[in-house]
């Protein structure tokens with residue numbers, strides 16, 4: 093029922109609008125033609141798409157979010173990824189919006205909000221996020237039209253692939269979550285760009301990755317990976333949401349908590365029997381194979397992603413004894429594009445970020461700079477080299493592979509030969525020039541599946557390396573037997 097003398101708002105739901113959103117708005121009051129009689133609010137709202145700096149109404153009606161709307165007319169100045177929104181407090185005020193775009197304004201100039209404004213901003217961003225989903229649906233429909241065939245590919249082929257990056261990779265949902273019910277308890281990791289805490293969100297345990305001011309770029313690139321379609325996989329750390337801390341300009345990412353922490357700290361404290369080692373190794377290879385996969389499902393494109401910073405600190409151990417990948421801050425989404433210009437841009441970004449990756453796990457072709465950046469395949473092959481080192485690290489802590497002799501302390505790859513912190517020059521000489529690899533204990537049968545998986549993953553010839561899927565399949569053949 094409408095409030096007596098209640099607010100009347102213009103109602104409009106553009107056909108592109110997500111039915112879910114328009115349904116929510118319809119529930120806010122009785123609709124008669126283009127007028128809605130609000131049942132719960134004195135505020136009208138409007139979501140407008142920005143096209144060539146003109147506003148086009150997408151969804152108008154009574155406000156769904158409970159907020160104050162001090163202005164009697166509908167005006168807006170902020171551009172939320174080509175959308176803007178307003179709330180106003182006079183009858184039919186949402187039918188016309190006054191659009192005064194604010195200056196292009198990066199994060200640093202973000203204003204401090206009063207509590208009321210803050211509520212509005214959070215509500216608005218949440219709503220805009222939902223609306224962006226609508227847009228992605230539109231994109232998806234076009235994508236479906238363009239690419240009717242569902243396919244799964246291990247290696248993306250560049251640049252002749254005709255799928256464009258427009259296809260679903262751009263459908264980022266920038267809605268922020270309300271962090272008031274987040275609590276930080278204990279710091280568990282400090283990386284180059286962030287600190288990671290154990291905490292709670294709405295009383296549930298979570299990992300909280302806090303990016304200090306100045307590391308917005310790392311936050312954004314990592315979030316971009318998590319937002320890719322179909323990324324939900326047991327081998328990819330689950331992304332639960334992101335937001336900005338109210339009391340500071342830090343960005344925060346909430347992630348599924350891996351109670352065992354990183355593979356590095358797990359292996360430092362524990363040895364494993366063969367079965368558990370295999371479980372960790374197989375799940376790790378499977379996770380990487382999934383990250384590298386490129387497929388379209390239900391009309392949504394999951395592009396291949398190269399992790400590019402694999403290390404035992406960026407692999408987590410979950411309660412069920414499997415591995416999950418984390419830290420996608422250096423990752424490259426291998427957007428397929430038919431435009432050479434687009435590909436060149438991607439290659440430039442890649443060149444810049446090669447320097448950021450952890451050099452210990454860097455493949456020889458990256459250490460000597462002789463990598464062919466004309467395609468993204470080299471990045472995928474670089475990940476497989478790192479996978480080989482990680483499998484070695486794992487096996488070196490497997491008690492069943494050291495029967496009759498003590499299991500060695502956990503060591504990083506090349507630590508034995510080059511010490512704990514080798515320089516890039518030392519690694520270059522050892523790994524690229526001398527083509528050395530971590531030493532495999534003599535009693536591990538030469539020619540065994542395990543032996544071959546290691547050699548074929550870290551092969552000097554990047555083209556000769558296994559795919560992550562192939563490594564996973566070979567490890568799976570070991571699962572039933574106890575042999576290596």
Ligand SMILES: Nc1ncnc2c1ncn2[C@@H]1O[C@H](COP(=O)(O)OP(=O)(O)OP(=O)(O)O)[C@@H](O)[C@H]1O
Pocket residue numbers: 280281282283284285286287288299301329347348349350351353354405406408418419421
């Ligand atoms: N979801 C999680 N659950 C438990 N521990 C985690 C989680 N995510 C990260 N960590 C811990 O925090 C550490 C740092 O995390 P992460 O690698 O994501 O941060 P970073 O700042 O990107 O680090 P880097 O220096 O590798 O770029 C990890 O090595 C791990 O020990």
